[in-house]
Amino acid sequence: MIPAKEFILAYNELFKFLHRKYGKKAVIDFWIYISDNFLKNLDKFVKEKGIAGMAEYWTHTLTEEKAVYTMSVGPDYFEIFMKKCPSVGILNKKKVKKYPYYCEHCDVLYKRIIEKYGFVYKVQFIDREKGVCKVKIHKKKKNGNKS
Amino acid sequence: MKDRIHKDFHGALSVGFEFLDKNYGKKAVEEYLKQVAESIYGWLIKKIKNKGLSELEKYWNEVFSEEEGEFKIKRKGDEEIVLKVEKCPAIYHMKEKGYPVYSDFCIQCKIINEVIGEKTGYNSEIKYDKKGRCEQKLREK
Numbered sequence: 001m002i003p004a005k006e007f008i009l010a011y012n013e014l015f016k017f018l019h020r021k022y023g024k025k026a027v028i029d030f031w032i033y034i035s036d037n038f039l040k041n042l043d044k045f046v047k048e049k050g051i052a053g054m055a056e057y058w059t060h061t062l063t064e065e066k067a068v069y070t071m072s073v074g075p076d077y078f079e080i081f082m083k084k085c086p087s088v089g090i091l092n093k094k095k096v097k098k099y100p101y102y103c104e105h106c107d108v109l110y111k112r113i114i115e116k117y118g119f120v121y122k123v124q125f126i127d128r129e130k131g132v133c134k135v136k137i138h139k140k141k142k143n144g145n146k147s
Numbered sequence: 148m149k150d151r152i153h154k155d156f157h158g159a160l161s162v163g164f165e166f167l168d169k170n171y172g173k174k175a176v177e178e179y180l181k182q183v184a185e186s187i188y189g190w191l192i193k194k195i196k197n198k199g200l201s202e203l204e205k206y207w208n209e210v211f212s213e214e215e216g217e218f219k220i221k222r223k224g225d226e227e228i229v230l231k232v233e234k235c236p237a238i239y240h241m242k243e244k245g246y247p248v249y250s251d252f253c254i255q256c257k258i259i260n261e262v263i264g265e266k267t268g269y270n271s272e273i274k275y276d277k278k279g280r281c282e283q284k285l286r287e288k
Contacts, residue, residue: 013179013186038158
């Protein structure tokens, strides 16, 4: 059994394997597949509770993964400032070759779900090597602008 | 305080196997797992080569205890080691949480053990029921 604590290493290998054998499109197709077939709990949280659901979901996962982050939650916005991404931390600690586009999986995986429910999802990769990024989500106005 | 393990990751890995199989066939799943074994478990292969099967026993004990599996390990020196799993924590967690389980999820143990065995001088055998019970054996060549 590949233990859960080694999953990030196996995940990183899967990205590298797909890219090497079939190109980057295959990696993106995989992220879409994961989003549609695995993140149903996030989908349910956002669908039923909106921003409160996002806070509940990420508080649970980021606590279990021991991330170092701050979360800001308002009536029409949700932000995460990731100071030490747990995944990137594991890859750095184990000194494995990181898939060069590793961080992009968060953009593809989550944007798909979040934006389905009337929000705008943006991620800013501040330092991919150290695992620092900012996720900003806000409610979309009917005309498409930020509320 | 005991660290919590994010066991939902087993579900994500299962979806990864499913994606590979569906789009590129079972051979791709096997090829990917060989890559995993060689890149992730190089340190374990090295330890087994240097110190013998006690290192594999230590590793199995650690991961199955951490994830609260039900298992027994029997080792005959460096001649043979048998891991009998009565409750695979990965399969039980996915079933409990309602995650789909890839039809041959257990192939990961088969391929990884084969690679470890090939590189350390052991024959690998595995029997599994795909429901969370299995017997994994490495026997000296």
